[in-house]
Amino acid sequence: MSAYASKAKIVADLLDYEGPQLLLLSTDRKRHMFAIAVSREDMDEPFFGCEVIDKVYEQYFAEKADLHFVFNRALSKAYYLFDLASAENKDVNLKKAPAEDAENPTYWPEIGIFARSHTTPFNRERTGSSTRTFKIDGKWGSTDFSQFHNKMADLYALFSVVNRLDGSQSQVELGWVRQTIRDRFWQGGGSYGSFYDSLIERNKKVNVAPLEIDKIQYASPGEISLRGSQKALTDVSDVLDVFEENWEHLAGEYRNIYGALRKEKLLSAKPASKFSSPAVRKVVQDVTMDLAKGLQVELVDEIYEACEQNTLVFAKVILSIYRRANELFKFHAEGRVQRG
Amino acid sequence: MTILPKFWDDPLPGECPPIDAEDAFDGVVLRLVKTDPPTADDFKFGKATGKKKPNGWDECRWCACSVWEGSTKREVLTGVAKFPKLRDNKFIAHIKIDGGSGKIMPHAPSSTHLSLWMYDDFDPLQAVVKIEPL
Numbered sequence: 001m002s003a004y005a006s007k008a009k010i011v012a013d014l015l016d017y018e019g020p021q022l023l024l025l026s027t028d029r030k031r032h033m034f035a036i037a038v039s040r041e042d043m044d045e046p047f048f049g050c051e052v053i054d055k056v057y058e059q060y061f062a063e064k065a066d067l068h069f070v071f072n073r074a075l076s077k078a079y080y081l082f083d084l085a086s087a088e089n090k091d092v093n094l095k096k097a098p099a100e101d102a103e104n105p106t107y108w109p110e111i112g113i114f115a116r117s118h119t120t121p122f123n124r125e126r127t128g129s130s131t132r133t134f135k136i137d138g139k140w141g142s143t144d145f146s147q148f149h150n151k152m153a154d155l156y157a158l159f160s161v162v163n164r165l166d167g168s169q170s171q172v173e174l175g176w177v178r179q180t181i182r183d184r185f186w187q188g189g190g191s192y193g194s195f196y197d198s199l200i201e202r203n204k205k206v207n208v209a210p211l212e213i214d215k216i217q218y219a220s221p222g223e224i225s226l227r228g229s230q231k232a233l234t235d236v237s238d239v240l241d242v243f244e245e246n247w248e249h250l251a252g253e254y255r256n257i258y259g260a261l262r263k264e265k266l267l268s269a270k271p272a273s274k275f276s277s278p279a280v281r282k283v284v285q286d287v288t289m290d291l292a293k294g295l296q297v298e299l300v301d302e303i304y305e306a307c308e309q310n311t312l313v314f315a316k317v318i319l320s321i322y323r324r325a326n327e328l329f330k331f332h333a334e335g336r337v338q339r340g
Numbered sequence: 341m342t343i344l345p346k347f348w349d350d351p352l353p354g355e356c357p358p359i360d361a362e363d364a365f366d367g368v369v370l371r372l373v374k375t376d377p378p379t380a381d382d383f384k385f386g387k388a389t390g391k392k393k394p395n396g397w398d399e400c401r402w403c404a405c406s407v408w409e410g411s412t413k414r415e416v417l418t419g420v421a422k423f424p425k426l427r428d429n430k431f432i433a434h435i436k437i438d439g440g441s442g443k444i445m446p447h448a449p450s451s452t453h454l455s456l457w458m459y460d461d462f463d464p465l466q467a468v469v470k471i472e473p474l
Contacts, residue, residue, distance in 0.1 A: 016406070017423075017453075036424060038425065116413070
C-alpha cells in the first residue's frame with residue numbers, strides 16, 4: 001500500500017447547505033475519507049480531508065465522536081486538499097496538504113459537529129419518533145442512571161423483537177430467536193446478559209430505532225426522556241403499570257416458579273435437564289404462562305415455541321423478564337421515578 | 341404554473357420545482373441567518389447569490405432556499421453552523437410559511453431539512469416571527 005492516497009471517489013454528500021459542506025469518500029487505499037468545504041484562493045471548490053480507520057468511521061456515525069475527533073484521528077496524521085470543481089465521475093485528485101494547511105484552524109471542523117446534523121440518512125441509525133418522559137426525584141448516582149437505562153434498554157429490545165414475531169418476517173425472526181436461545185446454557189448470569197445484548201444487536205441489524213436518552217434534566221426533581229419506537233416504548237411503560245397494579249401477584253408467581261426450579265435443582269441446570277415429574281413440569285409451565293401474560297408480554301406462545309417447547313428454558317427466559325421489570329419498578333416504588 | 345422565484349428574474353429551470361414538491365405547509369420553518377434582524381441576503385438561494393453551482397449539484401436545488409422544519413432540534417442547526425464556510429451564521433430565524441409562500445420538499449426521505457422554492461411575492465423578511473441566537 002502506498003504511503004499516501006492520491007485519488008478518491010465521492011461516496012456520499014453528507015451535509016448539503018448552500019452546497020456540499022461534508023463529503024464522504026473512499027480513497028485508492030480503500031480507506032474512508034471525510035472532507036469538509038473550506039475557502040482558499042487557488043481552487044474553485046476546495047475541500048480539506050483525511051483518511052480514518054473503520055473504528056473512527058463507526059464512532060462518528062454512531063455519534064460517539066464528533067468530526068473534530070475524526071480529524072484528530074487522521075490516518076498517519078496526513079491531511080489532503082482537493083478541488084471538487086475538477087471532479088470527474090465523482091473521482092477527485094488528492095493533494096497532500098503541507099503542514100501550514102494541515103494546521104490551519106480555519107480548515108478544521110469546530111468541536112461539536114455530530115452526524116445528527118447530516119442532511120442525508122446515509123449510514124444513520126433510525127431515530128425513534130416517540131418519547132417517554134419519566135419524572136425523577138430523590139438521589140440519583142451515575143450508576144442509578146445507568147442501571148435504569150440498561151433495564152429499560154433490555155426490555156425495549158425484548159419487546160421490539162417479540163413484536164416482530166407477529167410481523168411479515170415472523171418466521172425469520174422466530175428462527176433467529178430460537179437459535180439465540182438454543183446457543184445459551186441458561187445456567188447463570190452470563191447467558192442472560194448475552195441474550196439481551198444479542199436482542200439489542202439484532203434490533204440494530206434489522207434497523208429498529210434504538211432506545212436513546214432524549215434528554216436528562218439532572219435535578220431533584222428532574223426528568224429523563226427516552227426516545228424510541230412507539231410500540232416498544234409503550235410496552236415497557238405498560239410493564240410498569242401492571243407492576244403497580246399487580247405487584248404482589250406477579251411477585252408471588254415469580255417466587256413459585258423460582259422455588260420450584262430450586263427444589264428441582266434446575267436453576268443452574270442445562271436446558272436438557274428434566275423435571276422430577278410431568279406434573280411438576282406442567283405446574284411450572286402453567287404458572288410461567290400466567291406470569292408472562294401478567295407481565296403483558298405478547299405472543300407468549302411464540303416465545304414458548306422459540307424455546308423449542310422446553311419448559312425449563314421458557315421459565316428462565318420469563319423469569320429474566322420479570323427481574324428486569326421488577327428492578328425498573330423498584331425505582332418507581334421508591335418514589336424515584338414517575339411516568340411523566 | 342410558472343414560478344418566478346424570489347430574488348431571481350428568470351423562470352426556474354424545466355421541471356423545477358420537482359413534481360414531488362408540495363405547496364408549503366402552514367407552519368414555521370427555520371433558517372440560519374447571519375444577523376439580527378436578518379437581511380435579504382440571508383434568504384438568497386445559491387444561484388441568486390451569483391455563486392457558481394457546485395460540481396454535481398442539481399440546478400433546481402441550487403434555486404431553492406434551505407430550511408428546516410420548526411421542530412428540528414437546535415443542536416442539529418448548531419452543528420451545521422460550525423462548518424468552516426457556515427460559521428458566519430449566528431442566529432436561527434423562524435419563518436412563518438403557508439401555501440402562498442412557495443413549494444417545499446424534503447431534502448431526503450423523512451428529513452427535516454427542506455428545500456423551499458419561494459414565490460416572488462413572498463417576502464421572507466416580513467415572515468420572520470422570531471430570531472434566536474445559536
